[in-house]
Amino acid sequence: MNSGALFTAVFLACAVEAVEALTIVLAAGTARDWRSAGMGVVSALLVLTAVVAVFGSALSVIPLGGLRLVVGGLLLIFGLQWLRKAVLRASGYKALHDEDAIFRTELAAAQAAPTRRRGAVRDWYAFTLSFKGVLLEGLEVAFIALTFGSNQHDLPLAAIAALSAVVVVAGAGFAVRYPLARLPENTMKFVVGVMLTAFGVFWGSEGAGAHWPGSDAALLVLVPAVALFALALVGLLRRGVATPSTAGGES
Amino acid sequence: MITRIRAFLAFWYDFVVGDDWRVAVAVVVALALTFGATRAGVPAWWILPVAVAVMLPVSLWRVARKSAKRASESVAAVEPPREPR
Numbered sequence: 001m002n003s004g005a006l007f008t009a010v011f012l013a014c015a016v017e018a019v020e021a022l023t024i025v026l027a028a029g030t031a032r033d034w035r036s037a038g039m040g041v042v043s044a045l046l047v048l049t050a051v052v053a054v055f056g057s058a059l060s061v062i063p064l065g066g067l068r069l070v071v072g073g074l075l076l077i078f079g080l081q082w083l084r085k086a087v088l089r090a091s092g093y094k095a096l097h098d099e100d101a102i103f104r105t106e107l108a109a110a111q112a113a114p115t116r117r118r119g120a121v122r123d124w125y126a127f128t129l130s131f132k133g134v135l136l137e138g139l140e141v142a143f144i145a146l147t148f149g150s151n152q153h154d155l156p157l158a159a160i161a162a163l164s165a166v167v168v169v170a171g172a173g174f175a176v177r178y179p180l181a182r183l184p185e186n187t188m189k190f191v192v193g194v195m196l197t198a199f200g201v202f203w204g205s206e207g208a209g210a211h212w213p214g215s216d217a218a219l220l221v222l223v224p225a226v227a228l229f230a231l232a233l234v235g236l237l238r239r240g241v242a243t244p245s246t247a248g249g250e251s
Numbered sequence: 252m253i254t255r256i257r258a259f260l261a262f263w264y265d266f267v268v269g270d271d272w273r274v275a276v277a278v279v280v281a282l283a284l285t286f287g288a289t290r291a292g293v294p295a296w297w298i299l300p301v302a303v304a305v306m307l308p309v310s311l312w313r314v315a316r317k318s319a320k321r322a323s324e325s326v327a328a329v330e331p332p333r334e335p336r
Binding site: 087213 | 266267268269270271274275278279281282283285286288289290294295296298299300303304306307308310311314315318319
């Protein structure tokens, strides 16, 4: 896997998570209090930094074989979750992820909640809403960057890709003060699901001791093969769905 | 305290395992099989791709089947009763 592929994979995956976190923070700031929402973001980033520092140093002392087995397995489970949801969305069994609608829902919920002050935080609701959003989505960003970076022995590049994604998405979002609804998020999620699954299969097998024919070049076959397989499943499922997007398979 | 521990465990379960626990179990079993096969000197790179090729459609099919069942139940609920002959 070359540096460009590593950067693209981490950047795309982290951009998707950043869009979700941004939607929640913008809802908390717009409907409630920007200062409290900002404090929530800063607090979540501090917790995330501590988590990354602990896990990052732990990853460097684990032998590569064991690391690839655990990380490959986790990445594969993670990737299959994404891919499963992406296929269900694309085939109409699950509603499409609509950041615009999520923003409106979060906004309405935030406006309805009562204001409560706690210590230096003027609005506790805005603080916890943005804290939770940034921490949860940030954990996924950290997990992706750490696993990809440590497996490819290029943690700095993975970290730069993750930070670039967060900076680009946050910059664009705050410039327009609105969720990035025009971003093709469902397509990006499909691509990320394919990548996580393919890399999970590759690293998981290698971690368990298997050797891929062609070594790293096997990824050039695995990634398109997973993509084609997922697209074929979308085609098959679309035949069975009665009314697209309203079939109500999963919420 | 117990509620917080439960919430903490539920968060990690949801974060790692997700909507379908069978997928996670299948991945763990496939990894164990790969490990066992390589120890026995058998080429094992194909085991995980086969597991994905089987597990993903099975997981999706379960959702599709549930959806079809729910749809047929709702149709049956709104259908007027037939007149006696």
